[in-house]
Amino acid sequence: MANEKKIDCVILGLLSHEELTGYEIKKRMDTTLKYFWSASYGSIYPALSDLVNRGLATKREDKENKRNKLIYTITDGGRNYLKKWLTLPVEKDELRYETLLKLFFGNEQDIEQVLSHIKLFEEKIKKELPYLLGAEKVLKDCLDDDIAHKYYLLTVTFGLKTYRTYLEWCEEAKKFLMENGE
Amino acid sequence: MANEKKIDCVILGLLSHEELTGYEIKKRMDTTLKYFWSASYGSIYPALSDLVNRGLATKREDKENKRNKLIYTITDGGRNYLKKWLTLPVEKDELRYETLLKLFFGNEQDIEQVLSHIKLFEEKIKKELPYLLGAEKVLKDCLDDDIAHKYYLLTVTFGLKTYRTYLEWCEEAKKFLMENGE
DNA sequence: TGACTTATATATCAGACTGATATATAATGA
């Protein structure tokens, strides 16, 4: 207990919404969960096999499809496992921003280089905003279609608010560095 | 090239400021860098030995001290390695918030449980704010004492701005859930 | 002074996870 592997919990969480293949799970990670969680194929596929071995999910082949798709479904045991994990307090919220790390070691670089790291960060954030805004609109419009939508919307508003704050900070940081450059 | 281990780069960055022991490096991680980076002893000590083997740092024993302290110093080669890494574009800025993950799977929990995850997140953030405010004040007061201070200050203002935004979001999220609870 | 706790200090390791790579088929498009 309390030693739940995160990858197991995320997968079970996604499977609690709908049955999925490993490939589809990876797609959810790269789109919907992207702003607060990530996982690689190298953890997803072994975890799926393991969940089946432990009776937390079942596997079946898709015969309609021409490809050898493997569809995974959560079991009652899997749902109980997920629910138990959800009752436990959060262990870790972690931010790991290489941009801030490079900024922190700014005195080993010239101002132009430091500014370019900030500008690239800014561009990356700006590129993500339209997607988040789109998701916010869609979710607000069909909030009652699915009970999961309101939780999804809250993670989107978290992303939107923080991204806007990042952009404000970028402006301030650039201004500060240009006024205080050596 | 471009395969620089992050742990090597952070350590060299810290050693570029001053010579340090492994224990002191860990302390910097847990205080100064905490808001945007982290590392464990299990990566720090092996990395230090490795840096010495590759000629990027040197090791010496502290004879003044009664403990068997091992003090590490960056070499010219180490500084070059660090500078090269700093010129490379940022590979990854990652946020990994278990709180948002548990929130996303909110439909498998009752409203009270979801609210309690948000409240614990809120408390954790509020507890960190005084430290960040203190650091901001100190750094603004002695900005010119060290060229590294302005970069340090920028990471602190990043933390302050985002943390304040988190708190705003917490208020909104709690309100939203209480109005839209099942 | 002795007993206890906390801080300093280094080191190792099982296990989790990433990023890269391999392999193969279906769909798209020019």
Place this chain on the structure above:
DNA sequence: TCATTATATATCAGTCTGATATATAAGTCA
């Protein structure tokens, strides 16, 4: 028809964490 992209699963070397072990110094309280 040929090339490219998307779908789909799988594996693995190497990175890093979290836990644990060990030992000493410094502080604390009676």
